[in-house]
Amino acid sequence: MFRALADPNRRELLDRLHHRNGQTLAALCAGLAMSRQAVTKHLGILEGAHLVTTRREGREKLHFINPVPIYAIADRWIGKFERSRLAALADLKRTLEGDEHG
Amino acid sequence: MDSVHESRFVYVTFIRTTPERLWAALTDPVFIKRYWFGMHVETEWTAGSPWTLTFADGRVADAGEIVEVDPPRRIVIRWRNEWKPEMKAEGYSRCTMDLEELDGAVKLTLTHGIERAGSTFIEAVSGGWPKILSNLKSLLETGEVVLKP
Numbered sequence: 001m002f003r004a005l006a007d008p009n010r011r012e013l014l015d016r017l018h019h020r021n022g023q024t025l026a027a028l029c030a031g032l033a034m035s036r037q038a039v040t041k042h043l044g045i046l047e048g049a050h051l052v053t054t055r056r057e058g059r060e061k062l063h064f065i066n067p068v069p070i071y072a073i074a075d076r077w078i079g080k081f082e083r084s085r086l087a088a089l090a091d092l093k094r095t096l097e098g099d100e101h102g
Numbered sequence: 103m104d105s106v107h108e109s110r111f112v113y114v115t116f117i118r119t120t121p122e123r124l125w126a127a128l129t130d131p132v133f134i135k136r137y138w139f140g141m142h143v144e145t146e147w148t149a150g151s152p153w154t155l156t157f158a159d160g161r162v163a164d165a166g167e168i169v170e171v172d173p174p175r176r177i178v179i180r181w182r183n184e185w186k187p188e189m190k191a192e193g194y195s196r197c198t199m200d201l202e203e204l205d206g207a208v209k210l211t212l213t214h215g216i217e218r219a220g221s222t223f224i225e226a227v228s229g230g231w232p233k234i235l236s237n238l239k240s241l242l243e244t245g246e247v248v249l250k251p
Contacts, residue, residue, distance in 0.1 A: 021111055053114045053211070064112035071232040072115075072239065 001069050004049035009034055010042045014051060017065035024060050109224040110215030115235045116207045119242045124201055124208045125174035127242055137237035137247050147171055153179055161185060166194060176200050181214075189223040192216060210235070 004010055016028060025043070029036050043063060046052035053066045117124060127133050134143050141163065145153040149171055155164040162184045170178035177199045183189035195216035202209045212231060216224050237247040 050114060050116070053112050055112055055213075064110075066112070066114050068113050068115045068232050068235050071236040 001049045001051065001073070004045050004051055007042065007045075009038070010046055013039065013042055013046065014065055017052065017063060021064050022055075022062045024062060028063065107219060108215060108217055109219060109221035110213065111224065111228045111231075113212045113231055113235060115210050115212075115239050116204070117210060117239045117242050118207045121174040121201045121203050121208050123242065124210060127238060128177065128199060133241075137241045138234050139237075147177075153181070169196070174201055183223050183226075189226065192218060192221055192223050195221075195223060195227075210238075 005014075012032070013028060017023060020027075025036070025040065028043070029039050032039065034042070043052060047054065050069050051066055053064050055062045055064065119127075127137075129147050131143050135141065140158040142156045142158070143153070144156070145151055145168055147168060149168055151168050153166050153168050154162055156162050164181055165184050166180040166182050168177070169180050170176060179197045180194050181197050182194045183192070193216070195214060198211075198213045200209075200211040200213075202211070212235065214224060214227055214231065241247050
């Protein structure tokens with residue numbers, strides 16, 4: 001996922017989907033300096049990292065941004081920091097209340 | 103698709119579990135409360151039955167009905183916000199949960215959309231779902247949620 005996000009072109013594609021979700025390849029290519037082939041390649045990498053998901057509708061393939069893996073990473077690290085902050089507060093409380101054996 | 107006539111998002115998460123366990127997690131109100139920030143779901147889980155989502159204090163947040171149930175593969179809910187007038191005025195949205203078994207995991211695809219452009223309701227739920235799905239994944243895989251209510 002981090003490798004997928006490391007490329008500015010791929011971040012731009014995610015920005016475009018964030019701005020307008022559910023776009024076709026042609027719509028995503030419009031106004032971009034990248035070739036259609038390059039966009040296809042980048043979308044493949046984003047899809048492989050589950051940052052983009054696709055739906056086929058009639059003859060069209062629509063691309064949607066999928067932020068769930070980013071939340072999972074945020075959970076992993078923020079959750080950890082929150083736990084250590086809570087532990088620090090518990091320590092502080094014990095110290096202030098004079099219960100060394102807490 | 104954010105087009106002239108529709109607002110929609112599609113979220114996907116892969117959970118290391120079985121379709122049956124994920125199905126139970128999506129339909130058991132006691133389990134739902136644990137990953138859905140204390141929200142209470144009430145429904146019979148049969149096509150046509152009413153569906154309500156209430157806050158921990160009992161106020162109704164959202165309501166609608168079950169459109170389709172195909173255990174352990176698919177749930178479709180007709181869904182309307184009930185507590186914010188501007189969102190309620192947008193009418194009914196459609197939320198679909200699709201479960202698909204893949205190499206020892208289950209791919210959960212959540213599609214939520216409404217037939218109107220620039221929906222405030224869809225924008226609001228699009229921010230909430232990733233947290234709920236992330237909690238659900240964590241609860242099924244590790245037995246704990248990361249984000250508490």
